[in-house]
Amino acid sequence: MKKQITTIIGIILIIVIALFALINFESVDVNFGFASVRVPLVLLILISVLVGALIIFLLSSILNVKKNRQYRGLEQQSEQRQAELTHQIQELQASLKELEIRLKNASGKQELGVKDQQISSLEAEIDQLSEKLSQK
Template identity: 70%
Template sequence: MKKQVATIISIVLIILIAVFALMNLERVSVSFGFTSVRMPLVLLILICLLIGALIIFLFSSTQSVKKNRRYRALENQSQQKQDELRDQIDQLTTHLKSLETRLKNSYGKQELGTKDQQISDLEAEITKLTDKLSSQK
């Protein structure tokens, strides 16, 4: 929608400039400091218009180039941050897996420790019972 409005406004301005230029057909003298030239006023108006359009184009294109460079720099920074975050996620995942393994091993060791304790208790009880048996004989 904005482009359509801009196009319509541009066409209207071009028509107004053309009408203004056609109303000024007499020849004028233009001094450049080192030389002087006589040309139709309409030609002088059109040349000045083209020079102004060229200057505006150059300024807008330099701004566009700056914006594109900034955009690419930000895009690269974003990609680097994403890569860093992926690396951190991978490291955390690896660390989580190792912690899970340690927890499983720790749980198994606790079970073994509990069973070893039960075996020790049973052996002690067997020893007591054996001692009782030998003392009763």
Template identity: 60%
Template sequence: MKKQVGTIIGIILIIIVAAFSLMNLNSVEVNFGFTRLQAPLIILILFSLLFGALIIFVFSSTQNVKKNRQIKRFEKLSDKKQAELATQIQELKTSLKEMETRLKNSAGKQEIGAKDQQIADLEKQIERLNKNL
């Protein structure tokens, strides 16, 4: 939408400059300081317009180049951060798996330890019973 509005405004400005130029067909003298030039006013108006457009183009081009460099720098930084985060996520997943394994082993050892304790208690009871017999 912005491009369409810009295009329409550009066309309107071109029509205004063309109409203004056609109303000023007289020849004028221009003093450049080191030389003087006699030229039709329409040529001077169009030349000034083109020179101004060239200046605007150069300035906008340099701004675009700066923005593109900045965008590339941010993209590289973003890629680097994403790679770091992916590495951290992978390390956390590995750590989680290790912890789950430890927990499972720990729970199994606790159960075995509890059963061993029960067996030891039962053996002691059997010994007591045997002594009482």
């Protein structure tokens, strides 16, 4: 939509400039400081418009080049940051796996400890029952 509006405004400006040039068709003297030339006003207006358009084009091109450089710099920074974050994620995943292994080992040891306690208590009960049997 923005490009359409810009195009319409550009066409309107071209028509206004052409009408202005056609209305002012007489010749005028143009002094360049070292030479003086008699030129039709229409030609002078059109040349002035073309020089102005060329200047605007050059300035906008320079701004676009600067913006492209900034964009590339920001893109490189973004890629570096993504690489850093990917590395951090990999480190965190490795730490998570290590912690999971430790947790499994710890829970396995706890289970062994509980089973050892159960065995000890069963052995104690067996000893008590054996004593009772031997007493009878």
